[in-house]
Amino acid sequence: MASNSGRRLNIDNINPHVRAAKYAVRGELAVKSEEYRAALQNGATDLPFKQVISANIGNPQQLDQKPITFIRQVLSILENPALLEKGDVLVNHLGYKPDVLERAKKLLAAVGSVGAYSPSNGAPAIRQSIAEFLERRDGFPANPADIYMSAGASSGVNTLLHIICADEKSGVLVPIPQYPLYTASLSVLNATCVPYYLDEQKNWGTDLATIRAAHEKAKAEGVDVRAIVIINPGNPTGASLPEEDIRAVIEFARQERLVILADEVYQTNVFIGEFISFKRMLRQMQKEQPGTYDNIELASLHSVSKGMIGECGHRGGYFELVGFDPLVQAEIYKFVSIMLCAPVIGQCLVELMVNPPKPGEPSYDLYIQEYNAIFNGLHERATALHKAFEQMEGVECGVPQGSMYLFPTIKLPPKAAKAAAAEGRTPDEFYCLRMLEATGVCVVPGSGFGQKEGTLHFRTTFLAPGTEWVGSIVKFHKEFMDKYR
Amino acid sequence: MASNSGRRLNIDNINPHVRAAKYAVRGELAVKSEEYRAALQNGATDLPFKQVISANIGNPQQLDQKPITFIRQVLSILENPALLEKGDVLVNHLGYKPDVLERAKKLLAAVGSVGAYSPSNGAPAIRQSIAEFLERRDGFPANPADIYMSAGASSGVNTLLHIICADEKSGVLVPIPQYPLYTASLSVLNATCVPYYLDEQKNWGTDLATIRAAHEKAKAEGVDVRAIVIINPGNPTGASLPEEDIRAVIEFARQERLVILADEVYQTNVFIGEFISFKRMLRQMQKEQPGTYDNIELASLHSVSKGMIGECGHRGGYFELVGFDPLVQAEIYKFVSIMLCAPVIGQCLVELMVNPPKPGEPSYDLYIQEYNAIFNGLHERATALHKAFEQMEGVECGVPQGSMYLFPTIKLPPKAAKAAAAEGRTPDEFYCLRMLEATGVCVVPGSGFGQKEGTLHFRTTFLAPGTEWVGSIVKFHKEFMDKYR
Structure with missing residues (x-):
């Protein structure tokens, strides 16, 4: 027609x-x-x-890819808490280990029911568990109040770009090649994508001269460049940035007053090199040169969709904010409130990802073998x-x-x-x-x-x-x- | 600070x-x-x-409110399909009825894994089941290709307003009092909310003269009014619109060329009167006066969050489009693709809501008693x-x-x-x-x-x-x- x-x-x-x-x-x-x-x-x-x-x-x-047994066993109980009344059957006939039951109880205490809305930014106890994970990972404190649960990292990116972009002159530096979520979201928002090319000859790493040139060109064209997106490890390329590249980006963000959006959803999918989080590097630099990097605003995103978890269909994720203005954070809270909250079973899955069975716990051996x-x-x-x-x-x-x-x-x-x-x-x-x-x-x-x-x-x-x-x-x-x- | x-x-x-x-x-x-x-x-x-x-x-x-047993039993299996290998334990020790296992198998065949992304508009077999529900409810055919799964109705509203509103002159008629999702989303989109008051003296029903006056006023101010939102049964008011009011709104939409957004998430929460869907009424009017109502575009929304299901935390929902241009539908598909897909376990929950146990099936008695x-x-x-x-x-x-x-x-x-x-x-x-x-x-x-x-x-x-x-x-x-x- x-x-x-x-x-x-x-x-x-x-x-x-x-x-x-x-x-x-x-x-x-x-x-x-x-x-x-x-x-x-x-x-x-x-x-x-x-x-x-x-x-x-x-x-x-x-x-x-098969889902990880520990995770799905816990989720099955969260969906049907009545199973906890038959704990002996779960353990003796269905192969559930006691730590599966314990974790399910803890998560149910945290969310009440997975059928209930959580607070807009996510269940407090789950955000607490994420903060503890970040502290273990980075060696620096994390505050649950700065963590926002999202429906996968995509929804977190959508939120952050909605806040950052004020009008069509607002620009965001985006790596090319990139995951097209960024360009598509900027199109929908009618904001300006400022592309910078990754260096194919250097394993698709960031090249600061190229970034700087893209930034200068955009500024000359009247673009109000506000943020830089870094995908690390890279998509579609897989490269993990070395420490010096991360430091260089943070220094550049300081000089040019850019918010850093660190898309770190592939942080465990690393074959070569080592994953270093932007948060860790930023805190390190703040410690080395007190006062110099205090005004840096960083948002780092993670998700249950990738890694060895691979639970894309559950739409679980979060982002952590560092250095954001409290009044801006209040606007972020309001924005995520309009869609009410991230899927609660997905929130629980995030908790299971960041806090997996530890050595010595009953589910550990199978977990690590599957992982x-x-x-x-x-x-x-x-x-x-x-x-x-x-x-x-x-x-x-x-x-x-x-x-x-x-x-x-x-x-x-x-x-x-x-x-x-x-x-x-x-x-x-x-x-x-x-x-x-x-x-x-x-x-x-x-x-x-x-x-x-x-x-x-x-x-x-x-x-x-x-x-x-x-x-x-x-x-x-x-x-x-x-x-x- | x-x-x-x-x-x-x-x-x-x-x-x-x-x-x-x-x-x-x-x-x-x-x-x-x-x-x-x-x-x-x-x-x-x-x-x-x-x-x-x-x-x-x-x-x-x-x-x-306790979740409905049948629903949560099926979901527990979807989260841990390994339970199906112990069907006898489920049935003999955990009280799962055979139809729970059957449904879980059917849904797993439909989605593969609840941890996998579905197609952007939702799993085809689930959209088929929704179409069958709509046919039973309304007595008119429904096409799975016109159904889009969403993360609760809120995300569906967000999608539809994103498509409908082209610029700040685009206006949408919204009832007052209303659920603030509509005004908030229109604010974020920088489009124009055209409020019309409901009539408190008539149980908060729609009053066409009031709607018409609001529309005329907006048009006179240069607003390009494109759609009308009807919440039926009402939120915050609970009123179910009688047939004549629905007919009047459809006729008004025809005269003024307005897309109808029918927010029907409370369709089973009716104490007084009867829920009549806009789709049913539209098809009825199309049948009565062939040709007259062919150009009406209707989007109707539903959700697992309300009704007797009350599974808000799962973020499940859908909308059905009637009369939309195929090229516009392609843009809707692309838009929902950017966020990949609605949570797959929530999609399964929608299927369980629209296709509950039937009389004579093993889970029916408990289901209807709980309901x-x-x-x-x-x-x-x-x-x-x-x-x-x-x-x-x-x-x-x-x-x-x-x-x-x-x-x-x-x-x-x-x-x-x-x-x-x-x-x-x-x-x-x-x-x-x-x-x-x-x-x-x-x-x-x-x-x-x-x-x-x-x-x-x-x-x-x-x-x-x-x-x-x-x-x-x-x-x-x-x-x-x-x-x-």
């Missing part, structure tokens, strides 16, 4: 800022892949593949995929460093670019679409994350089990190159 | 639209009541009450509270009709208004604050929902058990009136 059909709303009169937003992770290719999946489920036999591999999104439990198996499995799959990329003509990819993704460069022949243009697509979109049609593997074109002019990439997760799908990509690539060379 | 302390963000430079938003349901009084609650938990003995009653928000499970007990308990509490209001000087309140609230008028002496003004408060705020301090009962001043100039109200839920708290309100009111008369 035509868009100007007499309806009140049409594509030309709805919110133009929503229309301008782009979100390729769940865009055309993802929709098409779901159609293939439905067709296969309905018995389609005319497709050249037997399964769809959703490598477009970090969704571990959709693929192969390590997931970690090692991810590393192995990343390595196998990387190895496959090394065989592929015109494909270059750094050694897997962490997160859940690889982001190879692809060099495609001019004939492919021409064929893409004929379809009104960018060459990377064209390549990824052909890959989906040939193999059932759904990846995201680099243009969905941003890439330097003249370069092409795609992002794939390394979550899918088995090697068959990797082989199918290698085969597809060869045929594609042969066709368009 | 002062607001202009050298920080980048202060109360004067953050997003002014967030700052302008008001959300009294979780405002100053709610925060103060939580402080009292914490003080009591820490053993405070200097307060004139022993417990805090949060009558400010419809949060049944925070107070007394009716909650319904009757709410009705009894509402009646008891209403009776108390009848005894109170200067308090007037219609017979309870539904939802979870009463919204009495209060007439306060001039001396009270003067004392309020001296504190920089409205008289109703002043009254509610004194009530909280004297009784520990937290209600919301009428000004938080909007009220006609010169009238005063407060909103209270009737969810709290027992009669002591009601007695304490009566006693407080007498003392307040004696003091300020």
